[in-house]
Amino acid sequence: MADRVIAAHWSDADLAVLAGGVGPDGRRLPASGWMALRRLGWGAVAPAGVVVSDRVRRIAEEEAARALRLGCHRRAVVAALLATWPADPSARTSEEWSALRAALPEGADSATIRNRTRQIRAYLDGCGRLPAGLCEVEGPPVVARQVSLAAADRQQVVVDRIDDRRVRVWSQLPVCASPASYRDWVWHAVEVVLPPTVPAGVKVCSPTLRPRDGEVRVDLPWQTPHTPPPLHGHRRALGVDWGVNTLLTATVADLDQDGVVVDGRPLRFDATGVSAKLVRLRRHREHLRTKVEHLTRLADGRPAHADPALTGKLARLEVEHEAVCARIRHLNKALAWSAARWLLDHATAHQASVIYVEDLATLETRGRSRSLNRRLSGAVRGTVFTAIAHLAAKRGITVVTVPARGTSSGCPRCGAALRHVNAPDRNVAGYRWATCTCGLTLDRDHAASQRITARGLTNQTKTRRDRNGRAAIRTATDTPVRRPARRPAPAATGPARERRKTAPTPKQTRPTGAKTSPLLPLRRQVPAPTHPPPGSAGKRPAGRTPQATNPSGPVRQVPHTVSTTPRHPHQVRGAVLGRGFHRHVHATPITHGTTAQARCPDHEDQTGNQRRSRS
Structure with a gap:
């Protein structure tokens, strides 16, 4: 029923009437979709021989109204592009971009402009002329089964x-x-x-x-009751940069009267191991799809009973392909929500009131290698941003997107162009490390996160919400960041310690509350018992069982002397094994009472103690 309503009114004239918001009687159309369609006389009709109630027709009309209103927004975008169509759409000038931005409806992002431009160019290449509007470019949408x-x-x-x-x-x-x-x-x-x-x-x-x-x-x-957080007036922020190998890299920054002060500690959520697993699963999925398509071509035109082995193999491959696809979806979802929770825990621990994220809709997969294109196309950046916005709304933290252009190519301190090398000790062109003529040398993603934070804090008065409620900064100016001044060392309160070697060094007593190693002592460090228990006479306290030096024949090695552990066991660097949802995720642990809070008295912990939150 909804598809019939959409197909009957998918025309430029009807979409213009719906976008105008005024009914035939001169009154404003209601906000409810089904009521607006009934006001226009576009009600749904049940198929012949089917009896439905008025509430069922209302459900179909609501689905049709949502699809038609989305078509009105796309129609306005296509009309703006056609009205300002340049000679070369792939290389618009600044004047052409200004004219296009003025004609576009509110809330149109760069991804929508790019996709609709490609759609119009494809129609132009196929028909040799520009389309008249949206309805000529694409057909009516199909309503989902819901x-x-x-x-x-x-x-x-x-x-x-x-x-x-x-x-x-x-x-x-x-x-x-x-x-x-x-x-x-x-x-x-x-x-x-x-x-x-x-x-x-x-x-x-x-x-x-x-x-x-x-x-x-x-x-x-x-x-649940929710009050939208403020868009400006923030003093402490968390800037997040998106990466391919390192999923998220964040930086804490403060805004004072002299500018933006950044914390030198990077916060990383490294999911390289999980990304490698996803790449292997995608390759396996593509291999299975190739097999399924090949067997489908072989089975075309044959009856099902002619070759039962081929039919059974095709069914098994389709089941396995669906299982691999489900595994990829579940792993992507778990990775995205785990990264979002980690980021929000850090924002809460550092008492940041806003999170600035680069606009990920402008990230494209063209012009790269095939492996990188595959990784970018299957990335979870959209799910990560949705999860961050959802969790931040519960905690009263604002999430704002900033322009992504130039965040990795410019220096966060002086604004000059960065030089990217492989490592700080390898001065060859690479990706991982960034250096500048001003003396800056740090990780590329860390430098980008500092630049993102500075853009957000200095341009927070330009933050606007679109029609979907998402906050964004469209145009931003860069401001140099600076490191906080180091505090002088505290003066010694007690007498100076004697450092001369005129006498033996006195034995130091270990304090009672000092930490001890949680590891068990080695076997050689365990003293042998003075009085062995009865029945254990003749046993060695430690060491291997003695073996004959010159055996007369082949001697089997003692079982307990055979090494059962691998020579190079898995060691997780920079994180605790098992932290998060996956053992190959290396994330910066969440701590309270960090150095950023110590230099800002307004954000100090009331208890004065350092606490560790749950991972």
Whole structure:
């Protein structure tokens, strides 16, 4: 029903009427999609021989209204591009960019401009002329297989809260594919177990039903009171740079009367091991897809009973391909949410009120090697940003995107062009390290995170929210950052220690509260017992069992002398083994009471102690 409504009104004239926001009676269209379509006379009609209630038609009209309103936004973007179409779309001048920005609707990002430009160029190459509008470039969209019960009322859906962990959803659903009367619509009860992340006592809203693979998935939203955090007035921020090998690199910075002061400690979430695993899984997935396509071509035109071995092998390969795809999706999701939680824990520990992230929508995969293109195309940057925004809203922290152009090529201290080398001791062209003529030498991602933080703090008055509620800074000016002044060493309060060697060094007593090593002592360090227990006479306290020096025949080695540990065991550097969701993720541990808090009295810990948060 929704597809019929969209196909009937997918034209420039109807989209212009819907975008105008005024009905035929001169009144403003309602905010509800289904009510706006009924005001325009675009109501949904049930198929012949099918009986549905008014609430079911309302659900279909809401789905159609959402698709048509998205088409209105795309139509405005395409109209702006056609009105300012340059001679060379791949190399617009500054004047052409200014004219395009003035004609575009609010909230149009660089990725949308790039994609719609490619779409228009493809039509121009195929037809030899520019299209008249959006409806000539693309056909009507297809509605997904879902039922948004939020558009109905209590006559169609009822949500009851059983307890803190269970919810019962009552909904009228048909018992056959084509209900011929209202007797074919029956109330169904669906009991949903809430995950532990849903707090107790929150308001549970009407769900969305998604039939898939013989089952129905329930998207059950819930509401909690939330106040949007402020966009400006921040004094401490966390700047985040996106990387391919190192997933996230962050820097803590403060804004004072003299400018931006950065902390020299980089915060890294290194997921190189997980990325390598994802690359192997993608290669395996592509190999399986090649096999499936080859066997499908062999099976075309043959009856299923002619070659049962081929049919069975094709079915097994398709099942394995789907399992590999599901594993990649789950690993990407776990990686993204783990990185987002790690970043928010650091922001909370450093008491930062805003997180600045570079605009990842402008990152493209062209012009690189095939392996790098594959890694960039399968990256989880979009999921990471969504997770960061979701978790930050719960903690009252603002998330703002800043322009990404020039963050890795400019020096954060003087603004000059950086020179990228392999390592600080290898002065050859590379990627990992950045050096500057002003004396700056540090990690490339760390320098980019400092530049991102400085852009956000100095241009926070330019922050705006788009129509989706996302905060962004469109144009930014760079400001040099500086390191905090070092504190002088504290003066000695007691008498000076005697350092002359005129007498033997006195024995130092170990304090009672000193830390001891958690490792067990070696066998040779354990003293032998003075009185051995009964029955153990003749046993050695330590060492191997003695063996004959010149045996007469082949002698088997003693079992306990055979090494059972690998020569080079896995050692995690810079992190605790097992921290996070994966053993190959190396992340900077979250600590409270850092040096950044010590130099700013306004953000000192009230207890005065250093605490370690949960990983």
